[in-house]
Amino acid sequence: MSSTPRIPRDRDDDYSEQAAQQRRDFVAEQTGTRLTHAAHYDFDPQATRGNIEHFTGVIQVPLGIAGPLLVNGEHAQGQFFVPMATAEGTLVASYNRGMRLTREAGGVQVTVADDAMQRSPVFTFASAREARDFGVWIETQMDSIRETAQATTRIGQLRNIEHYAVSRFLYLRFNYTTGDAAGQNMCGKATHAACQWILAHTPYPVLRFSLSGNMDTDKKPSLLNMLHTRGKRVIAECTVPNTLLERIMGVNAQTLYERRIMSMSGAFLAGSLNNGAHAANGITATFIATGQDVANVAESCVGLAVGELTEQGDYYFSITLPSLIVASYGGGTGLPGQRQCLEMMDCYGAGKARKLTEIIAATVLSGELSLAAAVANGDWVTSHEQYGRNR
Amino acid sequence: MSSTPRIPRDRDDDYSEQAAQQRRDFVAEQTGTRLTHAAHYDFDPQATRGNIEHFTGVIQVPLGIAGPLLVNGEHAQGQFFVPMATAEGTLVASYNRGMRLTREAGGVQVTVADDAMQRSPVFTFASAREARDFGVWIETQMDSIRETAQATTRIGQLRNIEHYAVSRFLYLRFNYTTGDAAGQNMCGKATHAACQWILAHTPYPVLRFSLSGNMDTDKKPSLLNMLHTRGKRVIAECTVPNTLLERIMGVNAQTLYERRIMSMSGAFLAGSLNNGAHAANGITATFIATGQDVANVAESCVGLAVGELTEQGDYYFSITLPSLIVASYGGGTGLPGQRQCLEMMDCYGAGKARKLTEIIAATVLSGELSLAAAVANGDWVTSHEQYGRNR
Amino acid sequence: MSSTPRIPRDRDDDYSEQAAQQRRDFVAEQTGTRLTHAAHYDFDPQATRGNIEHFTGVIQVPLGIAGPLLVNGEHAQGQFFVPMATAEGTLVASYNRGMRLTREAGGVQVTVADDAMQRSPVFTFASAREARDFGVWIETQMDSIRETAQATTRIGQLRNIEHYAVSRFLYLRFNYTTGDAAGQNMCGKATHAACQWILAHTPYPVLRFSLSGNMDTDKKPSLLNMLHTRGKRVIAECTVPNTLLERIMGVNAQTLYERRIMSMSGAFLAGSLNNGAHAANGITATFIATGQDVANVAESCVGLAVGELTEQGDYYFSITLPSLIVASYGGGTGLPGQRQCLEMMDCYGAGKARKLTEIIAATVLSGELSLAAAVANGDWVTSHEQYGRNR
């Protein structure tokens, strides 16, 4: 194509069905493909303002439910049915099986251990010495910095700032609590304001400034996030009696523990940021269903799984998700179908982000045990034969 | 809740609307929430067999389009409109802006450098010495192992097996080509068969065997995948004239290059598996739109961005995505709306996986430049103010 | 050998030459090798008490000197001759050449950005929730913990405690300043005392306790140490005029910068904890010469090198050594020959650790530039031909 066709209304702010139809017509004209299924949505497209540009319709992602999941959290307590949106066969069945196991084992205990969202600007100076001294100065200005940052937001609180000195750069990592929103934009706005204040007041001339120096690390998996939390740091744990493992999963605790050692060693050797099984599956499916920012799977999939054989011969298993980004409002959580999925767990709106976090972590743990058992007893391949699309 | 309610038809294979309705009714009864929006789908739910269990309906994810994206690939050539499904405001606008930039710069050149899918079993022996000798023996049995593996699949080809010796474990990493499918299940099935053959024939008694020892590393970001490819290893690159940067983005090449150094250093220090900006955003949005296994964002988000100032003062930028998992059939690609999104780029079915890979990589590169420029010139926060849901 | 011969005086505390002679005789008798060269030392072996057990003599490591090195530090200022002990040909010559370059460029500016030594115990509880609550309690007990820790040492100061929650474990990372000693044992002793106090007072029953949970990370290279400093975090930097590079090294700034990008990308891909050239060479040689704990090369070799082309076309280069462990007294610094090597730089005893740190960092930087230039202009292999033991 030599000319450059232009998407209709690509600069304006029109979220009407007419605009969407124009765009679909344009696609049809340009590519020969009519996006008929995209047109099949049942809400006022104005609802997507702030969620998307060039609104053209919807993608229909299959939804299944799993559970009940028995959660013993501080915010989520009792049995929950968990909505999971995915196109990967066996996923829902596998999580559902794991939920049965953990339920019969007395439920999954879940603890939110930390909670922080970041923006990490970087400042460059004439020399490393100035960068260091600037860092010392920053420490003396925390009140003004906090005040300036927090003036931009009703909810966000600046908790602390980490410093990382490299070359003549100083990376600052601003840690905020952001209530029940995921909070990336809130942090960006607050840190932007704080940095404007810093740039105006610093006695050390700033050679270069960037609002992000890649130590956030936004939309990227990193050891730093594993160490210092991004979003929620949540730990799910369960001690599963050996008899239950044998009865429901056809494996015993000794076998799971032995494989855990092999998997921990393999993950260490692989330079993996998750030494568990498949946390990303459960996280992605619940994220799509509940309107989370699904690209945060990049950070949220990071995890540390620990399995221990108890002295009674049972299996203690935990998974720590140190950078699970969960919101109960804001972003896509308010889209009509997504909101219903939140509501079915009583997780929509203010005060619910930690509850949802606990449910997702408990879901992940259940899925870890289910897959570990399937691998151990050889069901893994055969169940994919049964449910999936092997060829 | 003391009793344990059971999801209707949780073991059977019923993909009818009646079954879905029963499940939605069950949710309503158990939780008080009616999943009315989930019920609004426009295809025969039988189509989801193999994609989900406990089919209950759909999640409607907003769809936008960006483009035209000018791609100079080996499979994708010319201008494309790219479907992106997301709930994150500014995402589509930002990618769209980047596409304008790369289009005016002459397009994005894309190269698929490697292509492999894995399953990585682990074998434990009485001693490390036996493990090592077993590895030597495996090398002598490659013909039989290959034959056995390939007998399970029409498409998969066993390319090679990497060996990793640790303790008395030997991890084998089976590398397959899997045509236009993502191929994880195909590899699982083939490797399972190969390992059964190995277990039956090895002269070295195997103490323990696991079909996965976490060196795949399936659904997890890892340096190993960055080194040795998982799915497609694809490299997108573009040299953007400084004048164009200034005109369209309001930044110059020198600024982008300086910030690239800061970002590369920050990512190195953070132990990040991606030293670029936000590849996960573009990948996730195209993955949802085109029916990819979205949980593979865990692996696919890994990347290496390189920016260089050319002697002419222009900006050469590339992004390498070493573990991008892309399919043009299988999994969710056949779901009706997702298939239309593939078709609008002529990327559905046999022979199209590399084409789609090239388009996604070019999309990612466009988004990297767009965000880098926005951060550099301060637009970042203000554009989120305009398009997003800041609070 | 079926019987088990026993090293003479292996439990007692005899540092006499007679005991050493007995041990050498024993080696001769057991192995047929007389350690005649080991016997050739010129100090009272009592001096090694606290440095070694089973004292048998000495290893004579070749010593060269390099310099003058021009340092612009806060503690080291002016020209220094640097003692380097090594058996690797070309090493001293290469550092010496680099020192000439940095000297003519105006010297190396060095900044100690941080200073901390650690011991990192781990506590296990019945559940992750108790582990978290224990962490909150620790925060409230800082005064008592600090007092208890500091009661064990004249010099060490407990600066802060980092918390890392994983599973039902809580890792605490105690950060101390340790004056001019390396301080590992000081920190071990203080943390041991603090933990005894904690164990006696905690309201949360501790299931298991270990004085080290591998988050120190003592004698091991780690990203955590790169992020949070172990020993000294020191940054050396130098802007080298392009004309000087061309005249002395036969390369230009553009070439060095281009290769730096390739080396930064390679190191990122390799999962390396140092993206520079060969810091370990300069560190090891000065460590042996000055009586440092040479095994700390494991941590000290970690580094981040940043090279930038200035707008004038010169080469700004820096190396950050975030976990360089340096002492000016204690350990081997008091051994007679080692002490002389410290004294020749006026670096022995109280108040000299930072000065020595600055000299070592400036040495490392000089060597980085020298090797980078040698690789760039092809001298590297030929100089090893000339000075080394190629075969």
Add this chain to the structure above:
Amino acid sequence: MSSTPRIPRDRDDDYSEQAAQQRRDFVAEQTGTRLTHAAHYDFDPQATRGNIEHFTGVIQVPLGIAGPLLVNGEHAQGQFFVPMATAEGTLVASYNRGMRLTREAGGVQVTVADDAMQRSPVFTFASAREARDFGVWIETQMDSIRETAQATTRIGQLRNIEHYAVSRFLYLRFNYTTGDAAGQNMCGKATHAACQWILAHTPYPVLRFSLSGNMDTDKKPSLLNMLHTRGKRVIAECTVPNTLLERIMGVNAQTLYERRIMSMSGAFLAGSLNNGAHAANGITATFIATGQDVANVAESCVGLAVGELTEQGDYYFSITLPSLIVASYGGGTGLPGQRQCLEMMDCYGAGKARKLTEIIAATVLSGELSLAAAVANGDWVTSHEQYGRNR
């Protein structure tokens, strides 16, 4: 200081005692410090040609011996006394105690699983596509490349070349076997020759070339070396009966295993390249004693420790050292005292590198068990009180 004093004979090749004396006099004159102890050596300084420049004397590093160490290797079999040069109190005593434990447990089984030394050049092209095609071309030219490389060395064999594609760079990792030498220079020379051939014959114009692109990764710890071996990949293992642990170390197997899990998790979280205890200690002390290139501790300290509780309740422990660089000739191995230390283990000269490797690995394993036990039963701090220089 405005004038620049110059080290005597800094360009010539004089290894006489007269030249050394001149340099010591120069140091005295410049710094006021007489290096009297450095002058005390007992060999002809000509012996250091190829090991050092500006030979000025020696550093006397204390030497102790530990053992007997019972090794069940393929090259080392029986009991050995191990020379260890260090200034760190308790080190020799701790290794000695561990050797008693492993000896009574029946000895340490050691296996060299792989053996390779590298040089890793990088080539830059106009585009990633050319880089990839260049890689394909390289594969077709392996015979010529191997022939050219091997023409430069009597001993080195080019085993294979790994390819890593990033941006428009292609990193090649040349793997050699180097007999009983460490072989870095041998590999550098051979790879240099091969690359000259490649540059002369490639149909793809090379924009930039560097003999090292930091994927060797020489003198730096890296995950790549952990995965793909640098020097020797050696695995030491031992099953220690619980009764023996209790009798000699005062701990039981269950305790060690529990702490291993905590240490494995801690190391994973810390981004450490060694999840064991203190391998660097044993490696450094034996490296100094036996004339190894001590700076290789940077690579050699990397390790993976695995502990498992056997069904009998005993403790299986192994340590894998994937990048242990060991030579039995070349470099400093021929220095008189160092050679005697090799000879006392019958490890000097041709055919002995693997034997020495096995002894060092067995030493390391013994030290790991000793320290783990000391930490577990609280001896750690008290023994440093007894032997070391705590303050």
